[in-house]
Amino acid sequence: MSPFNNQPAGKTGHEDILWNPEIIQYMETWADVPKPETAKLEGIFSKAPTIGGYTPVVPEVIVAFDGSLYEASADQHEPSRRVGYIKVGMVALNVQKYQSLSDRNMPFVDPMAVNRLQEQNAISMALPSAYLKEKDYDSIREGYRAAIFRHYSSDNTRIGTDKHTMLDTVIDLLRINHAVVNDGGLEVTILPSCPSEDNVCKEQNVKVSLVGKSACPACKTSLFVTDTLRVWECFSEFSSNLESFNRLMLATEGIVLAHSLLFFKRTNQLSILSNFAFVMDGPLSISGEAAKFHAPIMSLINQLQIDMIAQKLAPPLIMGLTKTGMSVEHFMVRKEAVPDGIAFPLTDEYRYTNIVGGNVRTRPFGEEFYYGQDVLLKTDEGRQFLISLPYPWDSKQEQGFKKNRFDLTHYRNVDTAIGIINMFQSDLYENSMVPVILAHEYASISLTPGGKILDLVTARALGAA
Numbered sequence: 001m002s003p004f005n006n007q008p009a010g011k012t013g014h015e016d017i018l019w020n021p022e023i024i025q026y027m028e029t030w031a032d033v034p035k036p037e038t039a040k041l042e043g044i045f046s047k048a049p050t051i052g053g054y055t056p057v058v059p060e061v062i063v064a065f066d067g068s069l070y071e072a073s074a075d076q077h078e079p080s081r082r083v084g085y086i087k088v089g090m091v092a093l094n095v096q097k098y099q100s101l102s103d104r105n106m107p108f109v110d111p112m113a114v115n116r117l118q119e120q121n122a123i124s125m126a127l128p129s130a131y132l133k134e135k136d137y138d139s140i141r142e143g144y145r146a147a148i149f150r151h152y153s154s155d156n157t158r159i160g161t162d163k164h165t166m167l168d169t170v171i172d173l174l175r176i177n178h179a180v181v182n183d184g185g186l187e188v189t190i191l192p193s194c195p196s197e198d199n200v201c202k203e204q205n206v207k208v209s210l211v212g213k214s215a216c217p218a219c220k221t222s223l224f225v226t227d228t229l230r231v232w233e234c235f236s237e238f239s240s241n242l243e244s245f246n247r248l249m250l251a252t253e254g255i256v257l258a259h260s261l262l263f264f265k266r267t268n269q270l271s272i273l274s275n276f277a278f279v280m281d282g283p284l285s286i287s288g289e290a291a292k293f294h295a296p297i298m299s300l301i302n303q304l305q306i307d308m309i310a311q312k313l314a315p316p317l318i319m320g321l322t323k324t325g326m327s328v329e330h331f332m333v334r335k336e337a338v339p340d341g342i343a344f345p346l347t348d349e350y351r352y353t354n355i356v357g358g359n360v361r362t363r364p365f366g367e368e369f370y371y372g373q374d375v376l377l378k379t380d381e382g383r384q385f386l387i388s389l390p391y392p393w394d395s396k397q398e399q400g401f402k403k404n405r406f407d408l409t410h411y412r413n414v415d416t417a418i419g420i421i422n423m424f425q426s427d428l429y430e431n432s433m434v435p436v437i438l439a440h441e442y443a444s445i446s447l448t449p450g451g452k453i454l455d456l457v458t459a460r461a462l463g464a465a
C-alpha cells in the first residue's frame, strides 16, 4: 500500500466539515448509503461455504510483494522541481524454519532470526516529475517514458542467472494478449495514440518495435514498448505526479508477479514453484491506465497452473490480501454478523446491494481490472481477511467465468490460502499477516537506514517490542 493511499486526507478530511449545515442537508437529502439489516446479512453468511471442509496446507516458501512510492522536491531552492521514487519490495519467508522458531514455546520469536530466514529483493525506480527534464530527451514526459523503459529493461530486473528482464515479461504479456503483430517481418505493438509531450500530435495507431528504437512518424518523439503501460497519460510536466506513480507502482507489482512466475517456467523449475505461495498487496487487479494487463496476467496464471496440474505438480497459491478500503471497512463494522470459519466469495449482488449502493450492474464488477475473486475469510479464531484468488479461467469471455466465478469449489489453492492465513494471522495487525507486514516494511521508503526500521517492525509484528 502506498503512502499515496495512506496519506492523511488533508483539509477535506477534517471532521469539522460534518457539522457544516450544508453538508448535513446534503447527506440527508441526497446520500443513499446502503444500511443492510444485520438479520439479512446473517442469512446470507449462513449459506456461505465453511472452511471446515478444507484441510489447511502450508507452502514451503511465501513470497510477499508490496510497493511504495515517494515524490520529493529535487531542489530545495526551487521546490516545484520534483523527483519520484517507486520501490516494489519482495520478501521470501521460509515457512518451516519460521515455524521451528515459533514452536519453541518462547514468549516471542527472535526478530533477528526471522530476518535471517528472509530473502529480500526490490525493484527500485527513480523517476523525473514536474520540471525535471532528462538531458537526452526533448520533454519532461518523454524523459519519464524513457526512465520507465530503462528501469524495466535493466539487468537489475533479471532473476538469478536467467537473462530475461521485466521488459521481456511485458512483451510476453503483450503476446498473450494478442497485442504483438508482424509488420513486414518486424514484430511491433501498436499504441492507440502518440504519447508525445504536449499531446498535440494527433498520430494514431503508432507502431512500436519490440526490439531497437522507434519514433512517431509525425512528431519524431521516441517510442518505448513500456509506453503500453500508458501511465504517461496522467503524467503532468508541471505538477505533482503521485497519481501516475501510483498507477505505475500497481502495474509494476502485477508485472513483477508475472515476471517471477515466468522465471520458474523459463528455467524449467516448476517443481520448485510448486512449493511457493505468492501474496500480493491488495486485490488481484491492475487498475487505471495499465488495466488491460490484467487479462494476460489472468491467462498466464491459469495456464501455468493447468500445466503444473498436468505434470502432477501442485500449482502455487497466488493470493491478494486487501488491508484497507470500503469492503474491508464494511466487513469490520459488521464483524458480529459474520460467523467464524467461513469463506464467502463477494458476489456482485452483495457488493452493489450492501456496500456500493445502487442497482446491480449487468457487467461484472472489476471487469476491466480484476484478475481474481474477492473472498471474505473468517478464521475459527474470529479474524477476518479479505483475500483474492485468481479466476481459474483463461479469459472473462469463458462461460465458466460468467456462470461460476462466485462458486468457491472452482478455485484452486483454497486449502493453502486457509493454511497460511491460519498460520500467520496477527494479533497486532488486523487484516494483515506477518509476511505481508515484512514486505510492506521492506518496501517502505524511509530516509533512515531501512534495516533498522525492518528490525523494529519485525519485532513489533512478532510481539517482541
Ligand SMILES: [Zn+2]
Residues within 6 Å of the ligand: 194, 195, 196, 201, 202, 203, 216, 217, 218, 219, 220, 221
Ligand atoms: Zn507523434
